[in-house]
Amino acid sequence: MTATEDAEVRRRVDDLLRAVEPPAVPLEGIVRRGNGIRMRRAGAAAVGVGLAAIITVATLGLHPSHAPTMQGAVPSGPAAPGGVIASGTADGRAWKLAVQDIADPGYRCLPAITVNGTDADPVYPNPGNAGVVTLGSAFAGTGFGFMQLPASISRITVNGRLQVPAVIVATCGYRYYVAGFTYPLGRALQVTVGHPPAGWPSVFPITQPPPPGTTAQGDGLWINTYFVHGETASGVLASGYLSGQEWSIRVEFGPGGDCYAFNGNGYQMGSCGPVGTPDGAETIIALPLGFPEADTGGVGYAVQVSPATAHLRAVLSNGTSVLATPRVVDGRKYVALVVPDPLRLSRLTWLDSRGRVIATTTALPQYGYVQFQP
């Protein structure tokens, strides 16, 4: 390559990468991730010298007045049909934790932990992942958790007294060893592993969701330990221009669930929502978009829609409607759109391939997310 060509490559690479506008440095996330690495190494060191540091993550806030007693994981040994790893009753309602395929029919299998068939959390072949979730008023006093174990560990102990067996589940061509459990919200949660393999702490650090009413939305969103890094799929769901300002809405589906980035002219906002299943509730997520230079804005919407959805019709506050077509990312359908100020989104209607209405709702957020069962 000649010097001229060399300079041309340099110019173009420089132009390409300078066009990337990094968001603000996520210092808190970096430190949290670093502490996770440190904790993992500390756990490995402790096992190596025969020590076990006790790490207890306690929840803050009020204790529920009618906190449920600990619910055991029922199955032992191979899982029941349907990938069920645990089931029981809490807050007067039946619950079931299962490993199931959450991809739309016809797409590559996507294994995930679900609670009562929805609110999924992707699982990956290697053990080490653990997660907890709360489901809001449906189970006001109960949290749900799971831990993905190596084959050498047959059970875990929750809060020193509940023995939870690992259940073998074969899904999507893999065998998973998973222990599922519930725990009372408002109390400490401690999970211990007997005879952990090298690199595993005997007391497993689990980050709990904040108690209800003390933070922003979190119901249906799993909090994972991230001891296992799963790969993610991503794709742009929609893009366009608003008052001459470029915007795009992108989804990343992975260990964090369904996370969306709303980009507008170099500004970025991100938010994650509960992961739906083909038959479960869908999440409608909204984030305001602002374009300070143009003195304009809008609200970006993203919806993960059911397999039968061919279009999503959005009716705006001025009576106009927009027909949005889903895009498939990693075997799941999403729709995204932006409603410019001062208009508001009045109604969403799900349509099948023949134009028939599947479902419709006017319960739409201006910020945050709602879950909707079509």
Add this chain to the structure above:
Amino acid sequence: MLLGGVEPVVTEPRDELAEAPDIIGSDDSEAFSAFALSRWPGLVRLAFGLTGDRWTAEDIAQTALARAYVSWRRVSRADDPDAYLRRILVNASNRRFRRRRVTEQHGDPPEVAVEGPADLVGERAALLAALRQLPPRQRAVIVLRFWDDLSDAQIAAALGCSRGTVRSQLSRALATLRDNPVFGAGDEP
């Protein structure tokens, strides 16, 4: 064929990373924060060049800084902390390619209505596509040479290979790019 037989091959810095983690005090925390703030934009851009994906770029840039945080005492005392960071970033990027479980689906490029920026966006998209077609190591060599302006030795250190390998990878990558219409378009007939 042995390329650069007398040149040392840089080994993986795993032993260093596997040592007991540093303990970070408040002074260290402030120093690390300043370090992270100053390096973040460049890291994300470099990672984008390596991966071609914005989300992945931000994720592995975070990973690189998180690992630097864990080993901060050693990183801060290193002769070239940026070299350490680059190495972690490249390793993280390579692991992504090796362990890719899910095929990414890229959306259509945004529609562009304005004439000037349209050319620019089109050019960037074309270059991005051309880079994506390169094998990961060749792409890394291109980005490290033409974005980070690194020497053969510095690139070899970042990639964990010999300088001879860097030169051969660079040569192949440039040959591939030369055949790409992105670069051929502006040539004289």
